[in-house]
Amino acid sequence: GAGVSQSPSNKVTEKGKDVELRCDPISGHTALYWYRQSLGQGLEFLIYFQGNSAPDKSGLPSDRFSAERTGGSVSTLTIQRTQQEDSAVYLCASSSGWVDTQYFGPGTRLTVL
């Protein structure tokens, strides 16, 4: 079946602009995760959604970052007033339950000029 998909694959933006990154999880997966991969910080957890429960936002680095998940499926990660340090690859993953293996999408490479 189809894996996790993310769009766009690449995004270049100017400092101060807002960006939206999209993730489509594997069909039927109830849990969805966002991670960020950058040279200085490695792979770091951002946020996690499980079904209708309140999301775990403990990894979001600042209040400029937010995410939502509509209808228990597609998720959008929004970064407001982007900064150069936001440049990274943003990875989305999904799993069939909160204890299960996470499968990752191809990522969105964000470059903030």
Add this chain to the structure above:
Amino acid sequence: AQKVTQAQTEISVVEKEDVTLDCVYETRDTTYYLFWYKQPPSGELVFLIRRNSFDEQNEISGRYSWNFQKSTSSFNFTITASQVVDSAVYFCALREETSGSRLTFGEGTQLTVNP
């Protein structure tokens, strides 16, 4: 405190050599899960294996094998008879029962297999 340590930043081998990637973890939880992921140049993280803390049995899958030792908090990964297609960054990750579902990743090991 670093919870997952992959001390080998880069490893370079010649095709057909065996290579072991080290992973040392730190946790106070009695229930936890360990993972290995492969990230080829295309960038997508590919799941390789998952182990829970109660299952120390080593596992072999083709040319891949994993050695889980709780006594040394290690979960090492060996590739036998390496191939050029094994070239990638390999990440070890930990999920602790008390940390929800988040994965904590090591820094990764860049493996280059030369023909």
